[in-house]
Amino acid sequence: MNLEKYSIGIGDRFGREGVAQLRALEKASSHPRAPVPVWNKSFREHSLLGTTPDDVRVEADLAVREVGWKGAYYVDADHVGIRTVDGFLKASDFFTIDVADFIGAPAEEEAVASFVREMAPFVGLLRVPGLEPTYEVTPAALTKIGRHYANAVAEAGRIYRHIAAAKGENAFVVEVSTDEAADPQLPFELFFILGALAHERVPVQTIAPKFSGKFLKGIDYVGDTQQFEREFEADVLVIEHAKRVFGLPASLKVSVHTGSDKFSLYPAMRRALLRHDAGLHLKTAGTTWLEEVIGVALSGGEGLGVAKRIYSRAHARIDELCKPYATVVEIDRALLPAPLVVEGWSAEQFVRRLRHEPSCPDYSVHVRQLMHVAFKIAAEMGAEFRHALDAARETAGRCVTDNLFERHIRPLFVGS
Numbered sequence: 001m002n003l004e005k006y007s008i009g010i011g012d013r014f015g016r017e018g019v020a021q022l023r024a025l026e027k028a029s030s031h032p033r034a035p036v037p038v039w040n041k042s043f044r045e046h047s048l049l050g051t052t053p054d055d056v057r058v059e060a061d062l063a064v065r066e067v068g069w070k071g072a073y074y075v076d077a078d079h080v081g082i083r084t085v086d087g088f089l090k091a092s093d094f095f096t097i098d099v100a101d102f103i104g105a106p107a108e109e110e111a112v113a114s115f116v117r118e119m120a121p122f123v124g125l126l127r128v129p130g131l132e133p134t135y136e137v138t139p140a141a142l143t144k145i146g147r148h149y150a151n152a153v154a155e156a157g158r159i160y161r162h163i164a165a166a167k168g169e170n171a172f173v174v175e176v177s178t179d180e181a182a183d184p185q186l187p188f189e190l191f192f193i194l195g196a197l198a199h200e201r202v203p204v205q206t207i208a209p210k211f212s213g214k215f216l217k218g219i220d221y222v223g224d225t226q227q228f229e230r231e232f233e234a235d236v237l238v239i240e241h242a243k244r245v246f247g248l249p250a251s252l253k254v255s256v257h258t259g260s261d262k263f264s265l266y267p268a269m270r271r272a273l274l275r276h277d278a279g280l281h282l283k284t285a286g287t288t289w290l291e292e293v294i295g296v297a298l299s300g301g302e303g304l305g306v307a308k309r310i311y312s313r314a315h316a317r318i319d320e321l322c323k324p325y326a327t328v329v330e331i332d333r334a335l336l337p338a339p340l341v342v343e344g345w346s347a348e349q350f351v352r353r354l355r356h357e358p359s360c361p362d363y364s365v366h367v368r369q370l371m372h373v374a375f376k377i378a379a380e381m382g383a384e385f386r387h388a389l390d391a392a393r394e395t396a397g398r399c400v401t402d403n404l405f406e407r408h409i410r411p412l413f414v415g416s
């Protein structure tokens with residue numbers, strides 16, 4: 001199963017916007033860089049919501065039928081490990097094998113020695129075509145990389161073989177993710193990680209490294225965009241080189257787990273894709289849910305009240321809601337409006353705080369992040385939220401489609 005050159009991961013917390021999401025992809029479908037959809041949902045999300053991977057499969061299949069989507073599409077078991085993968089085996093045909101926790105774990109000396117032996121032909125000056133800096137590869141440097149990454153690569157192999165035993169070797173797409181590691185991976189480390197994955201016979205098609213800077217949930221990048229561009233471009237070139245050198249799948253490409261809405265990085269990513277004719281998997285997350293809240297707030301009637309109740313309950317339970325996202329949410333509580341203040345807002349005032357319009361003076365990264373993690377409150381509301389969403393069907397669907405197409409697909413893949 002070969003993943004297309006351009007793909008976009010579209011999370012959907014409540015599994016109700018598959019059609020609206022697909023309409024956004026359809027709008028781009030005649031473009032040469034049109035992405036294919038990958039519905040992704042992690043074990044963490046499923047456990048917070050009480051949903052199952054099979055629900056995502058049903059959503060994707062139904063949406064594809066309803067829209068008449070003719071292209072490829074996938075269902076991603078997002079960030080799985082050996083303990084969580086089994087529940088995804090039936091529904092998924094794309095597996096994001098997360099080995100971040102195994103990075104830096106002390107590796108067996110024998111595994112390190114075997115890695116160093118395997119990579120010994122690269123001792124000397126490593127040149128990556130197109131990349132200015134070169135890298136002095138010494139046995140000591142290889143030992144260091146081996147110690148740091150051998151365990152993670154071995155774990156990826158173990159999980160891959162477990163999935164392949166259940167589904168068959170070529171029946172699914174493999175992504176390996178290290179984006180939730182403590183430190184960014186340097187491009188040359190990425191080269192050797194890919195070499196080790198090839199040696200472990202993991203047919204990796206997308207790799208999600210950790211970049212420098214902050215990738216907070218649902219808001220823009222916090223960091224040096226020029227440094228990001230250098231890193232991203234180096235990773236793209238390293239991947240192209242590693243593909244040829246190690247015989248990895250021709251479809252191998254970089255995957256960027258953005259946590260959504262890294263608008264200020266899209267120009268840099270687009271430049272690198274065009275310059276090197278490289279592929280990309282962009283994994284967005286959670287903003288479909290925020291568009292649902294926006295749609296509910298704008299729909300009139302009970303909607304605005306429901307949206308405000310979600311905010312005020314989230315405000316009261318902020319610690320609990322942020323806990324699973326501790327490293328990727330940064331809210332300044334002093335800048336969160338009190339629920340009593342929000343109570344007095346019109347739908348327009350509410351939406352202006354929430355909607356990701358960087359140029360809008362009312363837009364609040366704090367309100368947006370709080371609402372981002374507040375999906376658990378909506379899940380607990382049950383019928384109350386579902387009815388509000390039903391009543392807001394058309395508005396919410398339009399918000400979801402427009403957001404995905406105008407803010408993500410158009411700037412990054414299509415070009416404005």
Ligand SMILES: [Zn+2]
Nearest residue numbers: 177179180257
């Ligand atoms: Zn990730």
